[in-house]
Amino acid sequence: MTLQQELAVSPSAKLAVKGVSKAFRTGGELVQALDRVTLNVNEGEFVCLVGPSGCGKSTLLNIIAGLESPDEGTVQTDGVPIRGPGRDRMVMFQDAALFPWLDVFSNVMFGLKLKPGLSNSEREEVARYYLKLVGLDSFHRANLHELSGGMKQRAALARAMAPNPRILLMDEPFAALDALTREQLYGDLQRIWQERRKTIIFVTHNVREAVCLGDRVVLFSTHPGRIREEFKIALPRPRDINSVDLAEHATEIMQSLKGHLRESEVHE
């Protein structure tokens, strides 16, 4: 299989979350992290989940990843219910979660080696392709502690994309980075997404970030975690996080988010 063939297979998938509920017991108290959440995501769509911390958006991501199972409801990719983690849904975690005992290249190879149907030289070719895509071509043999925070997240992105998943799940991947690095990564992620057209679910608590990246911004409320509102973002790409149009959208969503927060305070 050539690199081009490998990249062409496994097109992005449609995702259907139906009536998903999940409760946790923390300190003897039952917390409803997710309450009958329903969400449909189209092939190749970039959806941002936004909400205050504790609204269950990360829990939803973990359920889609198959790392946790819902108390109620189902998650389907292209009509097939998910059972546990799978290569068709890769996750990019907040603190990179790269393996410190491997160098950058071997980290990207980790998932590829577990993917059947490729020869080792093909796997290496794929790894080189993605490392180039994220701009790390000259850091194959670098150790992780030698990378900056932004470079680590680039490596994590390469690792998550390398097995060619149909859906990419991103859990606040840029939250720990400085503003300048983040801006760079917004640009890169948009470019990469336009090139590879994965379905992306992106969790963040940063409204501007969500508006900058997403086709759609889904607003969560907390206690219980529910979807409150959705916003289509029709701005042209590539988007600049500092543009006035983007700021206007973000302000509108922010107002609405604050409204929901006040509401939930009144209820409690």
Place this chain on the structure above:
Amino acid sequence: MKRVLTAVIFFAVLLAAWQIVVAARIWSPVLLPGPASVGRFLWAYTFSPGTDEVPNPNRWQLFFAIGITMKRLGLGYLIGLAAGLPLGMITARFRWAQDTLGVLALGLQGLPSVCWVPLSLLWFGQSETAMLFVVVMGTLWSVVLATESGVRNVNPIYVRAARTMGSRWLHTWLKVIMPASLPFIVSGMKQGWAFAWRSLMAAEIFVTILTGFGLGQLLHYGRELNAMDQVIGVMVVIVFIGLLADKVLFSPWERFMHRRWGTSK
């Protein structure tokens, strides 16, 4: 290069100081032989061919002793590792094992491993098995405890990340949990080695075993014969082996970890 030079000068000064104290004749040369006489002992027990009329009866003796001791140590150490690693993983993974095996390991690790010598002798007699048992007991518990805490300290996000990439069971253990706990495991292996080495020396000094005279026995006979040059000579060899083991067995791992994890320096 500068570091090597510093070390060489340090040990040269140490030797000189030793020689000066001996030359001052504060203590009897029987109690404190000079570096030269210790050197003569080492020569006589290694390469010295003796004369044509009287060939050296002790030629190669030191190497034989080292060989026997290292065989006992190596075998016992490997058994201790082979048993300790899986037991440590089980202890880390299952609550029931933590409450039983974990407590046992903690207790027995606190027991100075030389305390196993009397029991081992009564069980196995004056045999190689007795020696082996002491070494295994010295190694095992340190390795169990280090592996346990290593596995327990693996960041769960590594396992989650690996699972999303399709890693399961044995693959996760071998490719994620084991390497992630490597820093702990290596320090446990090091401690296990130190305990095994100490307990084996104690056992060899206590017990004469006819199947082979190890370094401990050589040391013991030095005392019996009032041969202080032999006592000190064997001690020097024991120290040297300890240093060598550290450099050969553990330093490569530690260097790898420093490089990868970016710890220290």
